Amino acid sequence: MTRPPPVPALQDHLGFWLRLVSNHVSHAFAARLAEREVTVAEWVTLRTLHARPPLSPSRLAAEISMTRGAITKLADRLIAKGLVRREADPEDGRAQTLALTPAGAALVPALAALADANDTAFFAPLDARERATMEKLLRRLVDAHGLAALPVD
Amino acid sequence: MTRPPPVPALQDHLGFWLRLVSNHVSHAFAARLAEREVTVAEWVTLRTLHARPPLSPSRLAAEISMTRGAITKLADRLIAKGLVRREADPEDGRAQTLALTPAGAALVPALAALADANDTAFFAPLDARERATMEKLLRRLVDAHGLAALPVD
DNA sequence: GAAAGATGATTGACTAGGAAACTACATCTG
DNA sequence: CAGATGTAGTTTCCTAGTCAATCATCTTTC
Numbered sequence: 001m002t003r004p005p006p007v008p009a010l011q012d013h014l015g016f017w018l019r020l021v022s023n024h025v026s027h028a029f030a031a032r033l034a035e036r037e038v039t040v041a042e043w044v045t046l047r048t049l050h051a052r053p054p055l056s057p058s059r060l061a062a063e064i065s066m067t068r069g070a071i072t073k074l075a076d077r078l079i080a081k082g083l084v085r086r087e088a089d090p091e092d093g094r095a096q097t098l099a100l101t102p103a104g105a106a107l108v109p110a111l112a113a114l115a116d117a118n119d120t121a122f123f124a125p126l127d128a129r130e131r132a133t134m135e136k137l138l139r140r141l142v143d144a145h146g147l148a149a150l151p152v153d
Numbered sequence: 154m155t156r157p158p159p160v161p162a163l164q165d166h167l168g169f170w171l172r173l174v175s176n177h178v179s180h181a182f183a184a185r186l187a188e189r190e191v192t193v194a195e196w197v198t199l200r201t202l203h204a205r206p207p208l209s210p211s212r213l214a215a216e217i218s219m220t221r222g223a224i225t226k227l228a229d230r231l232i233a234k235g236l237v238r239r240e241a242d243p244e245d246g247r248a249q250t251l252a253l254t255p256a257g258a259a260l261v262p263a264l265a266a267l268a269d270a271n272d273t274a275f276f277a278p279l280d281a282r283e284r285a286t287m288e289k290l291l292r293r294l295v296d297a298h299g300l301a302a303l304p305v306d
Numbered sequence: 307g308a309a310a311g312a313t314g315a316t317t318g319a320c321t322a323g324g325a326a327a328c329t330a331c332a333t334c335t336g
Numbered sequence: 337c338a339g340a341t342g343t344a345g346t347t348t349c350c351t352a353g354t355c356a357a358t359c360a361t362c363t364t365t366c
Contacts, residue, residue, distance in 0.1 A: 008265060015271065022168075025172070039321095068344075069346075124297075126294070209314075230352095242314095247361045
């Protein structure tokens, strides 16, 4: 008499809860950004380019963990919106640089306020100590697995 | 003399770390599943249908937080792979029911083992107490925001 | 019991991103 | 310095979702 192999529930995995909560925060944030016609990936790009010297698409791709192909399209969109400027690198005929336009730079603080508000509202059910604990544990996982400093995707 | 508005870094938000870690666990899991030619959404579907009475697409959509349109296509894929069966609901001319085929049911335990292995490996840097803490905090957020906590019932 | 509205599922148009092929330029090596 | 190899960016094709429109059926209401 063989019994069926035990199959743990989805909820038995910490990864499940992580994904559920993470998806929800991101979705809530995406909804706020959508009112400004900006996606999360676009926000991350704008924030990454903010107050820094121009960055090559490849470098940006690595920093925000997207492929170079995706950056080409993302940059196209941001350029079409007048938020980013693309220029040829004078020192390397293959390379480009991306930088914020004044309009892009002006938009960042407003979007940052949305990010703040979203984070504050979502994690309000935890007190300061608990939030610190959560960050500590998450950072431990990041360190232990050598994750790239930045996400998206 | 006005100074520029302060713009917090991406890393200053707990949501940032959550997304970074969550994306990584999910990606690692997706890579394991890919060897069996299964996506994460397909796994969640198979697991949800496992050892339960047939479920309508709408109900499934609600449980796994996807649109009905997405479920139609997801089900088409799983049916094409011979893992799921779709039948007309005899009691409601509009409705359908989805259930696992024997092949689908047989696949679930193998995929569940992958899920276990992935979760265990990823969260190994935390000890049991820390993992329990993390789950407790995540569940608190889920409850506080009334997130669709999947199955139940 | 007929019209109006609600609900279940599918479809088509659209979006964002990945993978891999491709182009152009750079660099290395003999 | 010529050919081989490497690198930056773009392009094409594909996948997997959402959203909105649609069709069929069920339910409600008068």
